[in-house]
Amino acid sequence: MAQIQAGIHTSVRPDDRGRPGSLALLVRLKLRLLRNRVRQIADQSPMRLLLVILFLAVIWGALYAVFDYVFTFLRRFEQQSVIAIPLVFHVFVLAMTVLLAFSAAVLVYSALFARSEPAFLLTTPAHPRHVVAIMYLESLFFASWSLVLLGLPLMMAIGNVMGLPWHFYALFVAALLGFVPIPGAMGLVAALAVAIFLPRLARRTLLYAGAAVLAALAFWWIRLWSLTTSDSGRWLQDFLGEMQFLKAALLPSTWVTNAIRYAIEDRPADSLFYLGVTFATALFFSWAAVSFVGYYLLPAFASAQSGAQRSASVQGRASRRLTDVLFCYLPKQMRMLVLKDMRNFLRDPAQWSQLVILFGLLGLYLIYLPRSRPEGFSTQWQALICFLNQGAVTLILSTFTSRFVFPMISLEGRQMWLVGLWPMPRAEVMWAKFIYALTICGLAAVSVTFLSIRALQLPPAMAVVQASATLATCVGLCGLAVGLGARLPSFHETSAGRVASGLGGTVNLIASVVLVTVNVALVGVICYRLVEQGNLNRLDPLNVLLASLIVAIGALAASIAMKLGIRSFRRAEV
Amino acid sequence: MDRRRVAWKRLRDETRKDGTETLELGPMSIRLENVTKCYGRLRAVDGISFEVSPGEVFAFLGPNGAGKTTTIKLITGLLAPDSGTIEVCGRAMSMDDQTAKVQLAYVPDQPYLYEKLSAREFLEFVGEMYGLDSGTIEARSRHYMNRLQVAPFADQLAESYSHGMKQRAVLAAALLHEPKVLIVDEPMVGLDPRSVRIVKELFRERADAGFSVFMSTHTLDIAESIADRIAIINHGRIIACGTLEELKARAKREHRLEDIFLELTQPDPEAEAARSSVV
Numbered sequence: 001m002a003q004i005q006a007g008i009h010t011s012v013r014p015d016d017r018g019r020p021g022s023l024a025l026l027v028r029l030k031l032r033l034l035r036n037r038v039r040q041i042a043d044q045s046p047m048r049l050l051l052v053i054l055f056l057a058v059i060w061g062a063l064y065a066v067f068d069y070v071f072t073f074l075r076r077f078e079q080q081s082v083i084a085i086p087l088v089f090h091v092f093v094l095a096m097t098v099l100l101a102f103s104a105a106v107l108v109y110s111a112l113f114a115r116s117e118p119a120f121l122l123t124t125p126a127h128p129r130h131v132v133a134i135m136y137l138e139s140l141f142f143a144s145w146s147l148v149l150l151g152l153p154l155m156m157a158i159g160n161v162m163g164l165p166w167h168f169y170a171l172f173v174a175a176l177l178g179f180v181p182i183p184g185a186m187g188l189v190a191a192l193a194v195a196i197f198l199p200r201l202a203r204r205t206l207l208y209a210g211a212a213v214l215a216a217l218a219f220w221w222i223r224l225w226s227l228t229t230s231d232s233g234r235w236l237q238d239f240l241g242e243m244q245f246l247k248a249a250l251l252p253s254t255w256v257t258n259a260i261r262y263a264i265e266d267r268p269a270d271s272l273f274y275l276g277v278t279f280a281t282a283l284f285f286s287w288a289a290v291s292f293v294g295y296y297l298l299p300a301f302a303s304a305q306s307g308a309q310r311s312a313s314v315q316g317r318a319s320r321r322l323t324d325v326l327f328c329y330l331p332k333q334m335r336m337l338v339l340k341d342m343r344n345f346l347r348d349p350a351q352w353s354q355l356v357i358l359f360g361l362l363g364l365y366l367i368y369l370p371r372s373r374p375e376g377f378s379t380q381w382q383a384l385i386c387f388l389n390q391g392a393v394t395l396i397l398s399t400f401t402s403r404f405v406f407p408m409i410s411l412e413g414r415q416m417w418l419v420g421l422w423p424m425p426r427a428e429v430m431w432a433k434f435i436y437a438l439t440i441c442g443l444a445a446v447s448v449t450f451l452s453i454r455a456l457q458l459p460p461a462m463a464v465v466q467a468s469a470t471l472a473t474c475v476g477l478c479g480l481a482v483g484l485g486a487r488l489p490s491f492h493e494t495s496a497g498r499v500a501s502g503l504g505g506t507v508n509l510i511a512s513v514v515l516v517t518v519n520v521a522l523v524g525v526i527c528y529r530l531v532e533q534g535n536l537n538r539l540d541p542l543n544v545l546l547a548s549l550i551v552a553i554g555a556l557a558a559s560i561a562m563k564l565g566i567r568s569f570r571r572a573e574v
Numbered sequence: 575m576d577r578r579r580v581a582w583k584r585l586r587d588e589t590r591k592d593g594t595e596t597l598e599l600g601p602m603s604i605r606l607e608n609v610t611k612c613y614g615r616l617r618a619v620d621g622i623s624f625e626v627s628p629g630e631v632f633a634f635l636g637p638n639g640a641g642k643t644t645t646i647k648l649i650t651g652l653l654a655p656d657s658g659t660i661e662v663c664g665r666a667m668s669m670d671d672q673t674a675k676v677q678l679a680y681v682p683d684q685p686y687l688y689e690k691l692s693a694r695e696f697l698e699f700v701g702e703m704y705g706l707d708s709g710t711i712e713a714r715s716r717h718y719m720n721r722l723q724v725a726p727f728a729d730q731l732a733e734s735y736s737h738g739m740k741q742r743a744v745l746a747a748a749l750l751h752e753p754k755v756l757i758v759d760e761p762m763v764g765l766d767p768r769s770v771r772i773v774k775e776l777f778r779e780r781a782d783a784g785f786s787v788f789m790s791t792h793t794l795d796i797a798e799s800i801a802d803r804i805a806i807i808n809h810g811r812i813i814a815c816g817t818l819e820e821l822k823a824r825a826k827r828e829h830r831l832e833d834i835f836l837e838l839t840q841p842d843p844e845a846e847a848a849r850s851s852v853v
Binding site: 022025029032033036037040116117119120122123124125126127298299301302305306 | 613614647650651652653654671672675676678679680682684686688690691695699700702703704705731
């Protein structure tokens with residue numbers, strides 16, 4: 001801290017320095033970068049653009065259908081809907097506040113302290129505050145996509161169900177856009193604090209903070225679940241009591257909710273009042289946060305750059321022992337390859353934390369699930385929850401394999417001079433990656449599945465169906481990710497995120513979602529038939545056939561993708 | 575008389591022609607005094623002091639991990655020293671870094687270019703950032719792009735450039751505002767022999783015109799051929815600084831720079847062990 005403080009005390013106020021007008025120049029630069037990127041995609045891979053648009057349209061359509069159903073349902077209960085609809089908004093906006101603050105913190109930290117761009121800009125006469133401002137605007141743009149993704153179908157659904165006039169849409173969009181900078185500003189200050197106080201643990205700190213927020217939300221949700229009583233009037237009272245804090249007058253989420261609520265009630269003047277409060281607060285927060293972070297940018301940047309690395313030798317030995325245990329059956333050369341990937345996995349918090357956080361939350365919910373029904377679940381509930389759990393586990397797996405397993409072969413592109421010279425066939429490189437991915441994903445997925453079986457107290461036959469369906473989908477997803485990763489690689493790309501969001505990554509994601517959908521649907525059919533038969537422990541020949549089909553589809557998807565991938569990887573020239 | 579003195583004299587004579595009564599020796603291009611920078615318990619830069627005059631090509635040598643890049647980042651203001659003072663063109667970096675930055679340009683060892691900009695667009699952006707008018711930007715861009723052979727790929731996006739192409743494009747951008755101090759980290763890495771020759775000539779021309787070039791390099795032949803003075807840093811300390819002749823005199827033998835460098839930076843196993851224990 002001494003050096004940081006020294007830097008701060010000896011600096012003059014940055015307000016007096018820097019090239020005037022550099023913010024406009026930086027905005028123009030970012031717009032030009034965006035224009036060039038869009039032009040390039042439109043010229044070189046219009047299919048990718050079409051796929052992305054199609055994918056977004058499907059997601060928007062599905063969300064619109066869900067929201068439309070929910071609001072139509074709520075409208076049936078005239079009195080309750082008066083309470084329920086604003087409550088939905090309070091929950092939605094508060095959840096968005098937390099998510100936006102966290103994603104803005106991660107994006108701003110990466111943009112200001114982890115990329116080469118600020119180092120370049122800070123050696124130019126660009127005003128430090130302007131550098132912060134442009135990165136802040138950029139992070140708001142990227143962080144608010146989830147708001148756009150969820151907010152637009154929500155708005156369309158309410159407008160349609162309630163038959164609202166055009167100014168509702170204008171007020172709704174203004175309320176959401178005006179609100180985004182408030183959590184963004186919080187994220188900006190959090191990123192600065194991490195850069196100054198925890199430069200060596202920046203990524204981990206942000207991830208742990210995210211995990212803590214998610215865990216807090218999970219506990220709160222579980223608390224709501226535990227309110228379950230047989231008296232529905234008492235339950236509603238307790239539930240609304242728990243929700244009361246969401247309506248605190250000083251919460252920005254309350255202002256946004258009120259702006260939307262009055263827009264729905266066709267009271268534009270009241271809506272505009274809350275909109276004004278939201279805008280004024282957003283502008284003040286943004287100005288204060290950008291000025292504050294701009295003032296401390298140089299010492300914070302120096303601090304972030306000064307974070308010395310810790311020795312990796314202890315962790316290296318532990319990962320070696322773990323690999324030797326988990327992959328003892330592999331030949332030594334393949335095991336060495338797996339060890340390399342294992343070390344990458346363990347040293348990249350973004351990878352393991354995604355698995356730990358998502359499966360951890362799911363596990364937490366499954367541990368607490370029996371408490372919500374001390375008397376036990378009926379057959380119908382057992383089958384329904386089993387089916388939903390199956391969907392949740394395999395969807396989480398598909399996001400993980402798409403984001404982290406698919407890019408693995410592409411990321412070997414830069415090391416192809418080494419991989420190509422290894423005294424082992426390239427097919428074995430592929431199999432080593434597949435086995436590694438299957439082991440990591442399989443361990444996580446099967447553990448959660450066993451928790452689900454235990455929580456629901458499933459009978460053996462149903463337990464076997466769920467476990468084998470999870471494992472088969474896991475095999476299929478890993479095979480697809482590794483195989484398509486080799487068939488549609490981006491060998492010149494260095495960022496796993498960019499590989500995953502490329503054309504190959506999109507194809508893999510779609511294939512994975514199709515596989516998950518088919519397998520979950522088949523599990524659904526089995527569950528439905530068992531419920532119809534009134535016994536979850538009796539598998540008739542058709543159900544056995546369906547279960548075998550799930551296993552066969554997983555194996556077939558993996559084998560076809562791996563075959564295509566191996567053929568392509570053998571011929572790969574980088 | 576060495577070349578930097580000649581350049582300085584020329585600048586002084588030109589000033590006298592303009593009718594200036596007295597001439598004070600201008601501020602040093604770069605001045606470091608007792609600068610220390612620590613990363614945790616590791617002293618990456620340990621009380622170093624040196625000066626670079628106008629009209630001088632200054633080569634900064636040292637083994638890997640000796641503190642070269644840290645020193646450069648300190649000079650450019652990207653890192654703040656724990657103690658000591660750094661001045662660029664007479665401006666203290668801790669007090670007036672923005673004014674100092676207008677006078678300098680920095681080309682890092684991993685040149686940064688926006689991947690989705692062409693070299694021409696990048697030069698335009700940098701020129702505007704330094705407040706140049708569009709006519710000047712266009713004229714100087716054309717000049718430096720031709721000089722550094724950037725023109726053939728000037729309209730392609732930077733993501734398709736090789737390291738050498740990026741290096742040349744960034745160098746052209748760095749020279750656009752005619753900086754008084756040019757700081758380059760490993761300028762010749764990835765360049766073909768023709769480009770190396772061009773860059774060497776450019777550095778020499780700039781120094782002869784009264785500007786300064788501070789160059790960190792491992793390519794000792796280049797340091798030997800164009801540098802007016804050479805500093806060698808090891809374990810964060812300047813262990814030698816002077817003209818090539820002065821270094822040879824210090825080594826007490828008529829060696830090539832390579833021999834002098836190897837002799838001065840010979841590893842001391844005990845010191846290495848002590849150093850690695852604090853990392």
